[in-house]
Amino acid sequence: MSASTEDDKKRASSSRDVNAPSDAAFGGRILVDESAVFEQNAWDHATWGEEQIQHAKNEIARQQLNPVPEELVETYHAEAAENWNKFYAKNENKFFKDRHWIRIEFPELFQMIEADAGKKTVMEIGCGAGNTMFPLLIESKNPNLFVYACDFSSTAVDVVKNNPEYDPKRGQAFVWDLAGDDIPPEVEPESMDVLVLIFVLSALHPDKWEQAMKNLYKLLKPGGLIVFRDYGRYDMAQLRFKKNRLLSDNFYVRGDGTRVYFFESDEIVQLFGSRFTIEQNAVDRRLIVNRLRKVKMYRVWLQGKFRKPLEGQAPGTPSATTVVTDDSTAEGGEADEN
Numbered sequence: 001m002s003a004s005t006e007d008d009k010k011r012a013s014s015s016r017d018v019n020a021p022s023d024a025a026f027g028g029r030i031l032v033d034e035s036a037v038f039e040q041n042a043w044d045h046a047t048w049g050e051e052q053i054q055h056a057k058n059e060i061a062r063q064q065l066n067p068v069p070e071e072l073v074e075t076y077h078a079e080a081a082e083n084w085n086k087f088y089a090k091n092e093n094k095f096f097k098d099r100h101w102i103r104i105e106f107p108e109l110f111q112m113i114e115a116d117a118g119k120k121t122v123m124e125i126g127c128g129a130g131n132t133m134f135p136l137l138i139e140s141k142n143p144n145l146f147v148y149a150c151d152f153s154s155t156a157v158d159v160v161k162n163n164p165e166y167d168p169k170r171g172q173a174f175v176w177d178l179a180g181d182d183i184p185p186e187v188e189p190e191s192m193d194v195l196v197l198i199f200v201l202s203a204l205h206p207d208k209w210e211q212a213m214k215n216l217y218k219l220l221k222p223g224g225l226i227v228f229r230d231y232g233r234y235d236m237a238q239l240r241f242k243k244n245r246l247l248s249d250n251f252y253v254r255g256d257g258t259r260v261y262f263f264e265s266d267e268i269v270q271l272f273g274s275r276f277t278i279e280q281n282a283v284d285r286r287l288i289v290n291r292l293r294k295v296k297m298y299r300v301w302l303q304g305k306f307r308k309p310l311e312g313q314a315p316g317t318p319s320a321t322t323v324v325t326d327d328s329t330a331e332g333g334e335a336d337e338n
């Protein structure tokens with residue numbers, strides 16, 4: 001897509017609650033007149049017709065004809081951490097992006113940095129280059145904020161530690177596997193106010209999701225919040241996988257050996273709903289446009305907020321409220337190309 005300028009930035013949420021009524025007012029950039037599609041960089045809540053859904057299904061059927069050869073599947077699983085190490089060794093700190101959208105989509109996270117927020121602890125899991133840790137630390141006015149960042153790639157953790165903004169008095173980075181047997185020894189059980197899970201659950205083998213949920217639950221304080229964003233089913237990145245990339249249903253290995261799953265909203269409810277109250281379960285279905293090359297790219301991301309119930313309380317039912325704010329002045333957008 002063409003480079004976005006300051007004036008071209010996304011200013012309103014693009015995430016739409018899956019339970020919102022279909023006629024709910026929503027988003028700032030709705031494409032009404034198809035002939036205007038190349039007049040902006042991005043359109044919210046892109047609608048998918050039958051033909052497009054069929055196209056997606058055909059692409060998946062094509063991938064299923066040529067999955068990853070059986071003898072290589074286990075190798076890819078076994079080498080997952082090493083392949084992320086190679087990824088970060090190659091990309092070094094080029095992977096750091098100051099994501100404007102985090103502030104829009106997750107204001108709860110930025111409440112932690114207010115001067116009078118009190119003692120707060122945030123943990124960025126699968127932190128990569130620290131794309132959440134550093135914006136928080138840089139902008140924080142809260143002297144009592146502490147930010148942990150962990151990843152199972154030791155190279156990623158080194159990238160974080162080598163960032164000039166890394167300050168052991170205000171944060172700590174370490175290696176940890178989200179699907180490991182227990183929470184990391186560096187932290188106390190039930191000690192986190194917010195857990196950040198951005199484009200990381202998709203990197204786990206589906207067999208590991210349940211252990212990851214147990215760990216997340218154990219890390220969070222009662223009343224604490226998980227903020228989640230990840231790839232959605234039929235995202236452009238899923239449909240363009242070629243031969244020999246499919247590991248199992250909706251789970252792929254990229255050319256560099258890193259793995260990625262594409263989630264459905266129902267799976268998110270099943271995964272988080274038995275332990276956490278689902279405060280948001282949203283889909284961000286965006287049409288990103290390359291105006292120069294006249295190319296349309298349909299992106300699908302899922303976003304959620306999951307709260308650990310207070311002691312003695314059961315998780316609540318999924319919320320039906322839309323969290324979207326309408327901002328008719330918002331133009332263009334910021335594509336997250338993760």
Ligand SMILES: C[S@@+](CC[C@H](N)C(=O)[O-])C[C@H]1O[C@@H](n2cnc3c(N)ncnc32)[C@H](O)[C@@H]1O
Nearest residue numbers: 084126127128131151152153177178198199203
């Ligand atoms: C797509 S990257 C996202 C990085 C970062 N969250 C971001 O949004 O920029 C996925 C990250 O998850 C990490 N990861 C993969 N599996 C993990 C696991 N089992 N435990 C912890 N981190 C993991 C990878 O090393 C990688 O840094």
